[in-house]
Amino acid sequence: MTITETMRTCRLQNPSTPEDLEGRFSGMDGKMLTFSDKVVITGYYWNGPGKPCYYGAVYEWLGEDHSCEGAVGLREVSDVEFEHDGDAVVWGIGR
Structure with a gap:
């Protein structure tokens, strides 16, 4: 899937702000964290029973505004699904 297709499928906002991303992804559906020069999110997308979903x-x-209201743009989305959201966080931090 291309980044545009994944963006539509997973309903990712582009551009966005960390504040908006946190409101959408923090909680049961995923996580959002600011790490160094990037913002990493994990999300949950139902793929069917017993299939990886994160x-x-x-x-x-x-x-220049790196506050919660600063603009961020989508740079990359994982091309694999993960069994756990922590694995998706590790993937994002390593990018």
């Missing part, structure tokens, strides 16, 4: 996405800052 994905990772990495956003990059689009300007």
Whole structure:
């Protein structure tokens, strides 16, 4: 899947802000964290019973404002699904 297809399938916002991403992904459906020069999120997408469902996405800052209201753009989305959200976080941090 291309990044545009994945963005539509997983309903990823682009561009966005960390504040918006946290509101959407923190909680039962995923996680959001700011790490160094990027924002990493994990999300949950139902693939069927017994199939891996978590994905990772990495956003990059689009300007000088690195606060919760600064603009971020989608840089990369994992092309594999993970069994656990922690694995998706590790993937995102390593990007």
